[in-house]
């Protein structure tokens with residue numbers, strides 16, 4: 001489709017409704033064109049996305065088997081945005097909801113999860129009203145005892161509504177993805193979501209922007225190291241991503257239909273995990289930079305959201321990939337130089353040792369580097385062409401992120417520039433997912449690249 005016709009499409013809801021295609025996927029009716037297999041049936045029984053769900057809240061919960069006995073969990077902000085409304089609707093409908101309001105800006109950590117667990121003890125079902133943190137806490141807490149949970153989303157800020165994992169901080173400060181459970185019901189009221197503070201949708205767009213960057217990193221790993229790769233997460237998102245990219249300025253303005261397409265992209269991205277059971281399709285080098293910021297910025301953390309950081313990091317990693325892919329000659333790698341003392345100094349001894357263990361799994365010995373160099377030289381012309389076919393030009397990505405209202409540099413995030421450079425330089429040490437940033441590191445020019453970042 002041309003840009004003009006995509007813009008026209010983005011002005012109205014999808015012909016089959018907001019959950020067209022989404023329904024097919026989570027209900028296990030979507031057939032993969034790659035191998036003909038049906039999509040896995042999710043534990044999520046119902047996903048509803050509509051212009052308004054006002055007045056339908058109790059009926060939606062009854063529809064997924066929730067009886068009267070439930071806790072409605074929100075933080076101070078999301079209680080005002082929608083929690084009070086969900087609570088009142090349940091009470092009017094003769095249910096016996098329990099009100100659980102967390103203090104503003106709750107953290108997804110084990111201590112907060114424990115406190116929440118005691119506040120929802122005895123409730124038969126837990127309803128999260130919120131986005132990232134509230135949803136993650138409820139999914140995690142209920143997964144411990146097998147109770148059901150559901151969510152009324154209040155912002156298009158991240159892609160985790162449908163996922164069965166929760167992003168949680170351990171007591172050491174290390175942020176990890178822990179096993180939780182997918183919600184039984186996911187209810188997204190576009191009117192509420194479009195009225196959320198603009199930085200929320202900008203963050204959601206940033207979380208989507210990483211798609212091509214993560215795909216290139218994951219494809220590299222697949223072709224070079226023969227790690228597993230699946231096309232389906234990208235196949236299900238491709239058409240909607242195109243429409244969403246055609247209406248970024250309307251996302252920035254909080255226009256309902258544009259935010260609806262963003263919500264669809266986020267939901268489809270979350271459902272991508274059901275094909276792979278891992279987050280690789282939407283979480284590679286760029287997500288690791290955001291995690292590094294969340295784990296180690298401490299008092300320098302500007303309070304920005306995950307997706308805002310991912311947006312900026314996606315631009316940085318796209319530029320790094322572009323630099324490597326411009327070269328017709330394959331990169332040449334040296335053995336990985338791990339500096340564990342420096343890792344311990346930056347990360348603290350405990351996390352430093354944990355990360356060193358992860359990093360060691362992908363670190364190259366002399367023989368390992370020689371073998372990869374041979375493989376790179378052999379596959380480079382085809383690998384390079386495959387990656388270039390996926391890549392989006394960095395300047396177009398930057399313009400889209402800015403139009404959606406997202407920060408495009410560390411300075412715009414309010415993040416200390418030197419700390420951001422440290423994150424570019426060292427984030428890949430945290431996780432055993434080989435990507436183009438490992439190529440830059442082992443080729444010996446990552447220091448220089450990080451030092452140029454704005």
Ligand SMILES: [Zn+2]
Pocket residue numbers: 158159207287306307310
């Ligand atoms: Zn993300």
